[in-house]
Every structure is written in structure tokens, then in C-alpha cells.
Amino acid sequence: MSELEITNLKIKVAGNDIYLQRGGSGRPLIILHNDMGGSGWLQLHNRLARDFTVYLPSLPGYGKSGRPEWMRSVRDMALVQNWLIKELGIGSTNILGIGIGAWVAAEMATMCHDQFNSMALVSPVGLQPKSGEIIDQFLLSAEEYVELCFRDSSKFKEIFGPVPSDEQKEAWELNREMTVRVAWKPYMFNQSLPYLLPGVTTPTLIVSGSDDKVVPLSCSEHYREVLPNSRLEVIKDCGHYVDMEKPNELAQLLTSFF
Amino acid sequence: MHLMYFTEQPMSTYPEQEALDAGGVSALMLSNKHFNPEEGSRLYNERLEEYIYAEEMGVDGIMLNEHHNAPFCMQARVNIFAAALAAVTERVKIVLLGNPLPVNENPLQTAEEIAMVDMMSKGRLVSGFVRGGGTEQFANNTNPAYNRERFTEAHDLLIKTWTEPGPFRWEGNHYQFRVVNPWALPLQKPHPRIWIPGVASLETIIWAAEHRYPYICLNTSIEQTKQIWELYDRTAEKSGYIAGPEQRGYLIRCHVAETEEKAIKNGREFMWMQGEFTGVGHPTWFSSPGYTSAQSRKRAAEGQKLRSKTTFEDMLNMGMIIAGTPDQVVERLKKIMEETRPSILALWGNDGKVDHKDSLECIRLLGQEVMPKVREIGDRLGLLSPFELNSPVSLAASQLNNQWTASA
Numbered sequence: 001m002s003e004l005e006i007t008n009l010k011i012k013v014a015g016n017d018i019y020l021q022r023g024g025s026g027r028p029l030i031i032l033h034n035d036m037g038g039s040g041w042l043q044l045h046n047r048l049a050r051d052f053t054v055y056l057p058s059l060p061g062y063g064k065s066g067r068p069e070w071m072r073s074v075r076d077m078a079l080v081q082n083w084l085i086k087e088l089g090i091g092s093t094n095i096l097g098i099g100i101g102a103w104v105a106a107e108m109a110t111m112c113h114d115q116f117n118s119m120a121l122v123s124p125v126g127l128q129p130k131s132g133e134i135i136d137q138f139l140l141s142a143e144e145y146v147e148l149c150f151r152d153s154s155k156f157k158e159i160f161g162p163v164p165s166d167e168q169k170e171a172w173e174l175n176r177e178m179t180v181r182v183a184w185k186p187y188m189f190n191q192s193l194p195y196l197l198p199g200v201t202t203p204t205l206i207v208s209g210s211d212d213k214v215v216p217l218s219c220s221e222h223y224r225e226v227l228p229n230s231r232l233e234v235i236k237d238c239g240h241y242v243d244m245e246k247p248n249e250l251a252q253l254l255t256s257f258f
Numbered sequence: 259m260h261l262m263y264f265t266e267q268p269m270s271t272y273p274e275q276e277a278l279d280a281g282g283v284s285a286l287m288l289s290n291k292h293f294n295p296e297e298g299s300r301l302y303n304e305r306l307e308e309y310i311y312a313e314e315m316g317v318d319g320i321m322l323n324e325h326h327n328a329p330f331c332m333q334a335r336v337n338i339f340a341a342a343l344a345a346v347t348e349r350v351k352i353v354l355l356g357n358p359l360p361v362n363e364n365p366l367q368t369a370e371e372i373a374m375v376d377m378m379s380k381g382r383l384v385s386g387f388v389r390g391g392g393t394e395q396f397a398n399n400t401n402p403a404y405n406r407e408r409f410t411e412a413h414d415l416l417i418k419t420w421t422e423p424g425p426f427r428w429e430g431n432h433y434q435f436r437v438v439n440p441w442a443l444p445l446q447k448p449h450p451r452i453w454i455p456g457v458a459s460l461e462t463i464i465w466a467a468e469h470r471y472p473y474i475c476l477n478t479s480i481e482q483t484k485q486i487w488e489l490y491d492r493t494a495e496k497s498g499y500i501a502g503p504e505q506r507g508y509l510i511r512c513h514v515a516e517t518e519e520k521a522i523k524n525g526r527e528f529m530w531m532q533g534e535f536t537g538v539g540h541p542t543w544f545s546s547p548g549y550t551s552a553q554s555r556k557r558a559a560e561g562q563k564l565r566s567k568t569t570f571e572d573m574l575n576m577g578m579i580i581a582g583t584p585d586q587v588v589e590r591l592k593k594i595m596e597e598t599r600p601s602i603l604a605l606w607g608n609d610g611k612v613d614h615k616d617s618l619e620c621i622r623l624l625g626q627e628v629m630p631k632v633r634e635i636g637d638r639l640g641l642l643s644p645f646e647l648n649s650p651v652s653l654a655a656s657q658l659n660n661q662w663t664a665s666a
Contacts, residue, residue, distance in 0.1 A: 138542070138547060139543065140540075173547060177547050177548045180401060180402060180403045180546070181404075184399075184401040
């Protein structure tokens with residue numbers, strides 16, 4: 001198999017540079033990363049790039065993307081992502097959001113009901129869980145939190161090393177500063193979203209890990225209830241970071257869905 | 259010299275073992291089921307008696323502070339205790355170090371409370387401001403990423419409220435008010451003195467110097483203190499004035515007793531809470547994401563690990579804690595004064611489980627034996643306080659032809 005070519009792009013949106021990676025071929029698929037800023041181009045992205053042109057932006061304030069000092073909400077972030085899609089000139093697209101990225105995708109969908117052909121929300125936050133609570137990551141160190149996002153800590157070590165590097169820890173710290181700026185209170189949900197999502201008829205696949213220690217399953221179930229054209233899949237023996245812990249199972253679900 | 263008495267007002271019936279069993283947690287998360295209001299009532303009233311006694315014994319000021327969810331400090335609202343002190347004391351300055359501006363949602367309420375205390379105390383208030391430590395952001399659920407922006411905006415709003423006639427509107431970045439027109443204004447004009455305490459956040463030192471507000475170093479080492487004054491003095495010069503001892507304050511843990519043996523025994527209580535200035539807890543709680551830069555947070559976490567390994571003896575040797583007879587204590591203070599030249603000195607006399615009787619003895623010895631000698635040393639070194647110099651309360655005030663010195 002020839003090696004996948006990944007192109008780095010930089011696009012100015014709302015006064016700040018958004019950095020993104022593009023790879024693969026086929027219909028466009030936007031992937032929005034989790035609340036620690038994603039971890040670059042992963043196994044899952046390689047798999048999806050076989051069938052799609054994958055666009056992997058760093059959300060505003062994450063990774064190399066500039067931090068908009070004015071941005072106070074995930075809804076602001078969603079508006080910037082909608083603008084980014086216009087700048088990319090890719091027209092109608094599929095979207096995959098992971099964790100906070102799923103919340104951003106859901107907000108984007110409420111702003112423009114025909115924005116997406118299909119939408120996949122993996123381990124989504126953004127709706128208040130009807131039972132249980134979303135773990136408060138700000139009471140934990142970045143390292144503790146990321147490890148908690150895996151069911152199996154050996155997988156965490158496989159990806160980040162036995163001890164995460166100083167550079168990695170620093171990147172997590174900078175990324176979670178942006179999460180603080182937009183999601184401190186209410187923590188990880190938008191009270192108006194349940195009233196707006198029923199208007200979104202986009203086919204939606206919701207995916208959760210069976211052993212998510214961070215976000216209760218009731219959060220995904222809530223999405224399933226309010227999104228009229230959605231279904232929920234639970235991946236067994238898997239924690240919050242489904243994309244890193246069970247990339248093959250997730251890729252299989254996604255490729256047959258999109 | 260301006261010589262103050264301070265105590266953190268610990269909830270000394272807090273069960274240390276419970277906290278140790280819970281993994282050494284003693285701030286933010288130690289359950290308040292351990293808070294005993296009957297003991298709390300006794301302790302509040304003992305503290306009040308001690309402050310009244312401190313005034314009788316000749317201290318110039320009583321320094322108060324505020325923390326939340328913390329067994330090491332019973333003052334959840336600094337202005338409440340200040341109001342009580344305004345009523346029961348006659349002469350001492352009531353020095354708030356300070357109101358945590360960013361964690362209060364309504365800066366106008368803070369402005370009103372401070373104005374009320376200033377009037378009730380007949381102009382004896384010093385109104386310090388702080389950002390509030392990391393745990394305070396959690397306890398009050400205010401976003402740490404906007405802490406500094408909120409601090410400066412709330413400060414600007416307070417100053418305008420105190421110095422410009424209302425009604426006016428405030429449409430700020432973090433605070434908005436339709437009508438600013440409180441019918442409670444400070445007695446001191448243009449406003450009470452503002453002192454800024456801190457432990458070495460560079461931005462805060464620079465901010466204080468730019469405003470010509472005295473900076474109070476909270477139990478920093480002599481070396482750290484010198485570095486702070488270098489930065490302060492440099493910033494002052496850039497801002498167009500020469501800083502002097504009247505801009506320099508220092509807080510030191512300092513227990514005094516009739517015998518060295520007793521002083522050492524009681525001084526050991528400063529290590530209550532395992533020697534942490536802000537109690538023991540998760541490093542992330544003290545320096546939450548966004549509260550400071552990622553680099554500062556890393557340094558803070560490393561510093562915390564180091565502090566938890568420091569013994570009482572180490573602290574005595576480093577001069578971070580003073581405990582002894584009046585003569586011994588004066589010797590140690592003299593060294594600090596010679597090396598760092600503060601005109602505002604806060605002596606943190608009692609902590610932990612030091613009982614009411616020993617606290618009173620410490621206060622008597624501080625007021626009657628230590629402070630008179632410290633005052634002499636201060637005079638010899640030319641360490642004149644803002645009150646002695648009647649210095650301007652701020653750079654803005656100094657620029658108005660020195661019209662604005664805080665006076666009742």
C-alpha cells in the first residue's frame with residue numbers, strides 16, 4: 001500500500017489561523033477532535049482516508065490554531081467551524097465529532113439543518129446527562145484525565161508511552177486551557193441544545209464505549225432521544241476515547257454508516 | 259513602620275488524621291461534615307477577643323484574609339469580620355488582604371461592603387485585593403481562564419465607583435451594570451488605601467507597581483523578596499516614580515513565647531496542614547488550567563512537592579518561620595528588615611492548635627516587647643510607612659497634585 005499523503009493547511013477564520021491536515025480521497029469527511037486537542041493523525045484517520053478525503057482541523061485555541069480571546073462558548077466554536085467549511089469550499093459533507101468535537105458538530109447542525117449529509121457523534125458531551133455526571137477533568141491533572149479516558153491503561157501507555165513526554169503534557173495543558181475558556185460553566189453542556197436538536201433530521205450515528213468512566217451513557221442516550229433520525233451503538237470493552245482504544249471497531253461502524 | 263498582627267484563623271478542631279487517611283487532603287474537598295459550628299462559634303469569638311487585645315497591646319493593624327472550603331482559614335467573607343472589627347476596635351487599621359475580586363460575581367456589592375466598613379470604622383480600612391488562589395476558583399465556580407481580566411476590570415469598576423459621582427453605566431467585558439450609583443461611599447478620600455498581597459506572580463507585582471500600590475510579600479524567602487523588590491522598583495521607575503519602603507510589605511510566620519521551648523512547641527503548629535500555606539491537596543486545584551500559564555502551573559506543582567518535604571526545622575533554618583523569645587525574634591526580624599527594607603510588617607503569630615491562652619501571650623509579647631524594638635530598628639533604617647509619610651494612595655492620585663492622600 002502506498003503511503004498516505006497528508007497535506008497541512010492553514011486558513012484564517014474570524015481573525016485567527018486554523019491549522020488542519022488533509023489526507024485520503026473520496027467524499028469529504030470533517031473530523032473534530034476531543035477536549036485534549038486530539039493526538040494528531042491516528043490509525044483511525046488512516047483507515048477512514050481509504051474511503052474519504054479526511055479533513056482534521058485543530059479547533060480554535062487547540063494545537064497550533066490561534067486562540068480567539070473573545071471566544072466564550074462552544075457555540076462560538078461551532079460558528080467558526082461552519083465558516084471554515086465555507087472557506088474549504090467542499091460543499092455538503094459528512095462530519096465525525098469526538099467528545100467535545102461531537103458537541104461542536106451538534107451545535108453546527110442546529111445552526112444549519114442541511115449542513116451535513118450524515119453526522120457521527122462519538123462519546124458526545126454537550127447535553128446534560130439525565131443520570132450520572134460528566135467527570136470534572138479540571139480537578140485532575142491532564143495526565144490523570146487522559147488515562148481515565150481509556151478503559152485499558154495499557155492502551156494509554158501504548159499511545160503516549162509509559163510516561164507521557166513533557167512536550168505532550170505541555171500540549172495537553174495548553175489545549176485544556178481552551179476547554180476551560182468555553183466549557184467551564186455549565187460544565188460540558190448547553191442547556192438550550194435539547195430544544196434545538198429535534199429540528200436536525202440529519203442521519204446520525206451515536207457511538208459510546210461500554211466502559212466510559214468520563215461521560216455517562218445517559219448523555220448519548222439523551223442525544224438518541226432528541227435527534228429524530230439517530231441510532232446509538234455501544235462498543236464493548238471500551239472507554240471514553242473510542243477513537244484511540246477501538247479504532248478498528250469504530251472505523252467499521254463509520255464506513256458502513258457514512 | 260506599620261506593624262500588624264495576623265492569623266489564618268484555623269478551624270483547629272479539624273481532624274488531621276481524617277485528612278491524612280483521605281490521602282492528605284485538607285483543602286477544597288475535605289468534607290465539611292468535619293466542620294463543627296459549636297467549635298466554630300467558640301473560635302470566632304476567641305479570635306475577636308484576641309484582636310481587641312492586640313489593639314490594647316499596641317499593634318498598628320490587624321490583617322484579615324479570606325479562603326473557601328478550607329479548614330486552615332475560617333474566614334469565608336473577609337468583609338464580615340472586618341465589619342465586626344470596625345465595631346469592637348477603636349484605633350487599629352483593619353487591613354483586608356484581601357477581597358478576592360474575580361471570584362465575586364458582583365463587584366458593586368464588594369464596593370458597597372468596603373465603603374460601609376470604612377465608614378463604620380471611621381476611616382481605618384485598608385482595602386487589599388487578591389485574585390483568589392486556584393481552589394477559590396473551584397469553590398466559587400468562577401472561570402480561572404478569565405481570572406486576571408476579571409481582577410483588573412472589577413478593580414477599575416471599584417475605583418470609578420468610589421471616585422466618580424453616579425449614576426453611570428458600566429458595560430465591560432466581564433461585568434455590566436445598568437446603574438452604578440451606590441449610596442454607600444468610602445469615608446477615606448479618594449478611597450481607602452489599596453495593598454496587594456502575593457507570593458511572587460510576576461504579573462501581579464508589575465500591576466501593583468504600575469498603580470503604586472504597596473505589595474505585601476507573603477512569607478517569601480529573603481532571596482525571593484529581594485527579586486520581587488528589584489522588579490517592583492524597576493516597574494516603578496518606568497511608571498515615573500521612585501519606590502521606597504512605603505511600597506514594601508512583608509508577612510512572616512512569627513510565634514513568640516516567654517521561653518524558647520514553648521515557642522518552638524507552638525511554632526511547630528505552623529506545620530499543621532503539613533506545612534502548606536494553602537493546605538494540602540491536588541496540585542491542579544491550586545493552579546487550575548488557565549489560571550496561570552502552563553509553565554507557571556508546572557513550576558507551582560513542583561514547588562508544592564518540594565514544600566511538602568520541608569520540615570519545621572528546615573523552615574526555622576531558612577528563616578521562613580520564626581519562633582522564640584522576644585529577643586530571639588527581634589534578632590531574626592532585624593535581619594529581614596535590614597536585607598529587604600519593608601515598612602509594612604505583618605506578624606503571623608498563631609496557627610494550628612495554639613490555644614487561646616498562648617495566643618494571647620504571643621500577642622502580648624509581640625505588642626509589648628517585639629514591636630517597640632522593631633519600631634526602633636525601623637526608624638533607624640528609615641522605614642517609614644504609607645501612613646507616616648501620608649503617601650498618595652495610588653499613582654493616579656499622585657498625579658492629581660498630591661490632592662488625594664487617603665485621609666478621613
